[in-house]
Amino acid sequence: MENNELLKQVTAKAEQWLNGNYNEETKAEVRRMLESEDKTELIESFYKDLEFGTGGLRGIMGAGSNRMNIYTVGAATQGLSNYLKREFRGRQVSVVVGHDCRNNSRLFAEISADIFSANGIRVYLVESLRPTPEISFAIRHLHCQSGIILTASHNPKEYNGYKAYWEDGAQVIAPHDVNIIAEVEKIKGPDDIRFTPDKSLIQTIGEEIDAAYLAKIKTIFLSPDSVARHKDLKIVYTPIHGTGIKLIPRSLREMGFSNVTLVEEQCVISGDFPTVVSPNPEEPAALDLAIRKAKEIDADIVMASDPDADRMGIAVKDNRGEWVLINGNQTALMFTYYILRRRSELGLLKGNEFMVKTIVTTELIKNLCDRFHIELLDCYTGFKWIAAEVREREGRQQYIGGGEESYGYMPADFVRDKDAVACCSLMAEMTAWAKDNGKTLFQLLQDIYLEYGYGKEKGISVVKKGKSGAEEIQQMMKNYRNNPPQQIAGSPVEIIKDYQLLIQRTVSTGDSVEIDFPTSSNVLQYFTQDGTKVSVRPSGTEPKIKFYIEVRCPLTSRDGFDRAEEEAIKKIDAVRQSLGI
Numbered sequence: 298m299e300n301n302e303l304l305k306q307v308t309a310k311a312e313q314w315l316n317g318n319y320n321e322e323t324k325a326e327v328r329r330m331l332e333s334e335d336k337t338e339l340i341e342s343f344y345k346d347l348e349f350g351t352g353g354l355r356g357i358m359g360a361g362s363n364r365m366n367i368y369t370v371g372a373a374t375q376g377l378s379n380y381l382k383r384e385f386r387g388r389q390v391s392v393v394v395g396h397d398c399r400n401n402s403r404l405f406a407e408i409s410a411d412i413f414s415a416n417g418i419r420v421y422l423v424e425s426l427r428p429t430p431e432i433s434f435a436i437r438h439l440h441c442q443s444g445i446i447l448t449a450s451h452n453p454k455e456y457n458g459y460k461a462y463w464e465d466g467a468q469v470i471a472p473h474d475v476n477i478i479a480e481v482e483k484i485k486g487p488d489d490i491r492f493t494p495d496k497s498l499i500q501t502i503g504e505e506i507d508a509a510y511l512a513k514i515k516t517i518f519l520s521p522d523s524v525a526r527h528k529d530l531k532i533v534y535t536p537i538h539g540t541g542i543k544l545i546p547r548s549l550r551e552m553g554f555s556n557v558t559l560v561e562e563q564c565v566i567s568g569d570f571p572t573v574v575s576p577n578p579e580e581p582a583a584l585d586l587a588i589r590k591a592k593e594i595d596a597d598i599v600m601a602s603d604p605d606a607d608r609m610g611i612a613v614k615d616n617r618g619e620w621v622l623i624n625g626n627q628t629a630l631m632f633t634y635y636i637l638r639r640r641s642e643l644g645l646l647k648g649n650e651f652m653v654k655t656i657v658t659t660e661l662i663k664n665l666c667d668r669f670h671i672e673l674l675d676c677y678t679g680f681k682w683i684a685a686e687v688r689e690r691e692g693r694q695q696y697i698g699g700g701e702e703s704y705g706y707m708p709a710d711f712v713r714d715k716d717a718v719a720c721c722s723l724m725a726e727m728t729a730w731a732k733d734n735g736k737t738l739f740q741l742l743q744d745i746y747l748e749y750g751y752g753k754e755k756g757i758s759v760v761k762k763g764k765s766g767a768e769e770i771q772q773m774m775k776n777y778r779n780n781p782p783q784q785i786a787g788s789p790v791e792i793i794k795d796y797q798l799l800i801q802r803t804v805s806t807g808d809s810v811e812i813d814f815p816t817s818s819n820v821l822q823y824f825t826q827d828g829t830k831v832s833v834r835p836s837g838t839e840p841k842i843k844f845y846i847e848v849r850c851p852l853t854s855r856d857g858f859d860r861a862e863e864e865a866i867k868k869i870d871a872v873r874q875s876l877g878i
Contacts, residue, residue, distance in 0.1 A: 304336055307343040310362060318487045319368065326360035344764055349373050349481040351474040352679070355449055355458035355839075358401055365401070365457040367408050370447075371490040373459050374409045376481030377443065378416035378491075380473070385442050391419040393444035393502070395432035397605040398539045399457050400568035402426070402447040409445060409459075411494035424503035426566065428540045428606035430716035433466040434510045435502065437711065440464075448605040451577035452839065454570050467684030467713035471816060511548050514719045517709045518552070519639035520730040527729040528553045531596040534721065535560035535587040537576045538567045539604030541717060548722045558594055560587045570604070578603055578610025579704050579756075581622055588612055588620045598728050598738060602717035608704040609717040611724060613738045616855070625704040626659040626754045626847075627742055628724070632706050633662050634745050635727045636698045637669045646671070651690065653683045653699030656796075656822065657832040657845040664749040671697075677796070677818050678834070680705060684713035685815070702754060702845065743855050751852035752828075753865035757844040757878055758836070770835045770842045777821050777833055786848075786871035788825035796820040829872060846872050 314327045330339040342361025347354055347369045354373055358365045381390045392413055396406035403426075410422045421439055423432075429446050436444040442464045449458035461477065463469045469477060484490060518524075532549060534557060536542040542564050549557050562572050563586060570576040573583045578601040587599045591612070599612040599620070611628060615621045623631075633652060640646050651672040654662050666673035672694075676682035678701060687696045687710050700706035705715030708723055731741045746752075761769045781793055783804075793802045797819050799812045820834040828849035835842050848868040852861040 303340060303344060307336075307340050310343045311339060314360070314362075323360045323366065323368070330360070341763060349376065349459075349478050351470070351478075352468060352681075353445070353458060353460045355452065355456060357455045358457050365405070365459075367405065368487055368490070370405045370408060370459055371412055371487065371492065372484040373461075373481055374412040374445070375416070375484050375490045377445070377461060377477055378413055378418055379483075380477045380480040381418065381443055382416060384473075384476075388442075389419060390417075390443070391421065391439065391441045393421045393423075393432055393435045393439065393441050393462075395423045395427050395429070395435070395444070395446040397429070397446070397448040398426050398566045398568055399447070399449060399604065400454070401457055402568065405447045405457065405459070408492070409447070410499050412491055414495040414498040415491035415493050417495070418498065420499045421502045422499055424501045426540045426543065427507075428544060428602075428716075428718050429460070430607055430712045430714050430718055431506065431510050431544065433462060433712045433714045433716075434513065435506050436462055436464065437466040437713075438506065438509055439502075446605070450605050451575070451579070451603040451608060453575060454568060462713075465684065465688055465713055467688065468679070468681035470681050470685055507544060507547075510718070511544065511551060513709075513711045514548060514722055515551070517719065517723065518726055519636070519643065520726055520733070521553075523730040523733040524553050524726055527732050529556045530554060530598070530725065530729055530732070531591075531594055532557045532725055532728075533560065533587050533591045533594070533596045533599045534558070535563040535584070535599075535601045536606070537563050537573060537578070537583055537601055537603060538565060538570050539576065539602065539606060541602035541606035541721075542566065543606075544718050545600075545602060545606065545721045548718055549725055552722060552725065554725055558590060558596065560590055562586060576604050578608055579625070584610060584612055584622065591620060597732070598725070600721045600724060602721065603704075606717045607715040609706070609720040609724070610704055611738075615739050616737075621739070623738075623742070624754065625700075625702040626661075626752075628704070628720075629654065629658060629700040629702065629706055630661055630665070630745060631727065631738070631742060632698060632700065632708065632720070632723065633665050634741075634749075635723075635730070636708065637665060637671060639730070640697065641669060647695070649693070650695045650697045651686075652697060653686045655679070655682070655701040656794075656820065657834075658700065658702045659752055659754055659847055660830060661750055661752050665745075668749070677814070677820070678703070680707060680714045683707055687713065702756065740855070743858055746852055746858070747855070750849065751861050751865075752847055752849050753862065753869065754848075755846045755869045757846070757873070758839075758841040759844070759878060760839075760841050762840045766840050770840075773842055774819060774821070774833070774835060781821075782823060782875060785823060785825050785829055785831060785875045786868060788827040788829055790823045791826050792822075792824040794820075794822040794824075796822075829868070831872060831876065844876065844878055848872065
């Protein structure tokens with residue numbers, strides 16, 4: 298579309314907001330954008346409607362149809378309300394409404410609660426910010442039909458988001474996701490939204506849910522004797538200004554850990570995240586203050602949670618006593634090993650258990666599950682797909698753990714999303730257990746590699762912002778699909794998996810088989826002769842195209858770990874050069 302035509306369209310759309318039933322604050326913002334000589338902000342705010350996708354809403358806060366504000370949030374809530382009333386016709390529908398620490402999260406949560414109640418839906422509204430996994434738990438605990446949380450997870454401070462859950466505590470999937478989207482798209486403006494609340498239908502929840510959730514987390518622990526012996530384990534924890542402060546220190550105390558040091562500067566609840574550039578435990582800089590504190594007190598482990606406390610990051614001391622970050626694949630590997638090893642030792646593996654990982658997560662987890670004769674399932678990126686596998690097997694098989702490379706793990710099924718509260722607690726227990734066995738966590742990880750194979754992973758996100766960026770990402774995926782690499786870092790590509798077509802193709806023979814997944818997704822994977830795996834996909838929530846690289850290298854002793862690491866880094870660099878990233 299020509300720029301003049303686009304500007305004409307967004308101007309007309311913005312003027313509709315000036316003339317519509319929007320509040321004066323919103324209209325003032327729209328006027329400012331219209332009157333500005335630079336029309337970039339106007340175009341970005343109005344060139345499309347903020348989409349209620351399969352994961353809900355996520356976007357930059359501000360006035361406009363492509364922004365997070367009370368009207369886009371209101372439309373999402375009205376559409377969800379309409380669908381819930383239709384789907385559960387004849388029943389009293391109830392929902393949980395939660396929020397994180399972000400600017401406007403409380404406002405958006407209260408507006409959403411008002412709209413649900415205006416539609417005759419009973420609302421359990423959190424008294425203040427709470428972790429995302431607790432909202433999933435509360436939906437199940439209170440036997441609700443749905444729930445939402447206002448959060449943009451680890452995104453920059455300009456963002457907010459809206460995640461919708463179904464009655465099992467998992468994010469919505471087909472057919473409900475597309476049906477809800479259809480209802481949301483019917484809402485054309487503020488006149489279609491019921492903003493006037495029925496306060497009698499809104500109930501505040503807090504401590505009773507906190508206590509029930511933490512009690513449930515205690516049921517997954519496997520080494521209470523190790524915790525008792527090492528209750529003075531030196532733990533440093535940071536919530537990075539977010540919701541984890543509400544429950545993670547308490548959970549550690551209730552387990553018996555008596556030596557937990559908080560990063561006080563980052564215990565300040567703030568949607569501005571003043572001490573970090575990005576409130577994401579995947580970013581090394583987010584743990585800088587925690588590692589500084591750990592060096593001061595000679596800690597055993599550093600743990601961090603992101604603003605909505607679903608992701609966990611950790612740092613440990615290596616064999617030289619230097620602090621190193623452990624990535625999401627490694628934590629998933631350690632959780633899997635610990636759960637399987639301890640369950641086996643305690644006689645808790647009965648043969649009907651299963652675990653789940655996402656397709657972009659390390660393949661080493663399969664080696665572990667095969668050794669313990671546990672079924673491992675692959676699924677798409679996102680915990681709604683892990684939860685779907687749990688739901689599919691409920692009553693027939695026992696779920697005992699699953700996760701993804703993106704710093705998320707779900708150690709039990711009473712929460713149907715990634716859970717940093719449970720994970721920080723379980724990681725602390727694992728640290729005590731390793732100490733009981735004369736090992737640091739770093740040495741435990743090395744021993745897992747020695748027994749099950751060594752691999753190294755690297756995630757790379759290429760950011761392409763705005764309308765032009767979205768188009769560029771689409772073209773990149775098209776090029777990779779139509780012109781796949783024949784070799785990567787000098788190793789021939791043997792297998793190509795195209796999850797959009799649900800086809801797996803063997804390159805040498807040209808033979809193809811169907812991929813047995815419930816739905817298609819825009820993901821490509823390449824597997825090479827030397828064990829390298831490369832996955833490519835556009836992000837569903839951010840303006841990024843993501844590359845996931847996994848390489849294998851030989852490792853025969855702990856002493857050889859540094860050499861294997863150096864070889865793996867070189868190999869990853871060669872993969873990047875092959876792909877031009």
